[in-house]
């Protein structure tokens with residue numbers, strides 16, 4: 001069998017250290033991948049004069065599977081978000097962000113298992129019609145929802161729910177106020193829900209959803225929503241299971257996928273051996289499941305659960321006193 005080649009983008013800030021940890025874990029678990037490395041973000045800007053060099057785009061295109069560290073998008077005019085660019089270029093329409101309680105974290109809840117399915121290319125992040133008036137007194141942006149886009153993400157959410165044996169899908173919207181965009185999304189949510197009688201379908205307005213997630217998160221199973229709401233709700237969900245160090249994300253298209261941590265490049269702790277690599281390791285587990293290597297994913301997940309529950313060499317955000325390398329060694333010891 002030919003070896004699977006993965007494009008690896010170490011990224012900026014804490015990116016290279018948590019990606020290095022993840023590759024050690026994948027190798028120790030016997031995944032036997034080839035890795036081809038590429039630059040993006042601030043690192044690429046400094047080395048090649050652009051945020052996403054053509055060689056990086058070509059490698060993503062060629063290998064179709066990418067493991068990516070967080071990227072810093074420089075603040076200021078002229079720089080569009082690299083993540084938004086990649087999602088659009090490779091038509092990665094679905095963003096899957098699972099959160100799961102791990103014993104031993106400082107999380108407020110113990111029984112969370114929520115999958116947020118976020119539409120990844122439309123809505124307020126379409127990047128269309130961003131205008132600030134010449135006198136700087138008015139700003140505009142356009143939100144676009146299409147029937148095709150909504151139907152695709154909703155169907156994806158229900159199909160994923162079926163595949164993972166999940167029981168309930170909640171469509172989150174703001175159709176009472178955003179009558180055109182959220183209204184269309186909700187209309188299609190109801191149509192798609194009718195095709196899946198085996199799964200319980202509910203709908204919820206986004207502001208109520210935020211409150212419910214904080215007060216009674218155990219009621220949620222799969223949340224499916226538009227781009228901006230999904231971005232915000234999935235960070236809220238990360239907070240329920242111990243913070244951004246515990247939250248992975250998969251960007252999925254028709255035949256291309258990019259796996260990453262939900263968090264950013266954490267410049268405040270970069271270069272200090274303090275980052276928790278769990279998010280990007282969990283993203284790698286999503287990648288293994290995508291590649292139908294669930295046995296390897298389960299092996300690594302079991303090791304992670306054990307390290308975090310026992311508190312053996314855990315990082316500060318998990319209540320420990322150790323750094324990225326010690327935490328990784330604790331995982332490697334178990335594998």
Ligand SMILES: NC(=O)c1ccc[n+]([C@@H]2O[C@H](COP(=O)([O-])OP(=O)(O)OC[C@H]3O[C@@H](n4cnc5c(N)ncnc54)[C@H](O)[C@@H]3O)[C@@H](O)[C@H]2O)c1
Pocket residue numbers: 014069070071072073074083244245260261262263264265266267268269274275276277278279317
């Ligand atoms: N997917 C991505 O590439 C992505 C996502 C979000 C933000 N960003 C970029 O990252 C940069 C920094 O953004 P920010 O500071 O708002 O958010 P951030 O997610 O980088 O950091 C927020 C807080 O969480 C902590 N944190 C994040 N990841 C951690 C980890 N693995 N272990 C321990 N603590 C962790 C940080 O120390 C910080 O206190 C910005 O340039 C932003 O554009 C990139």
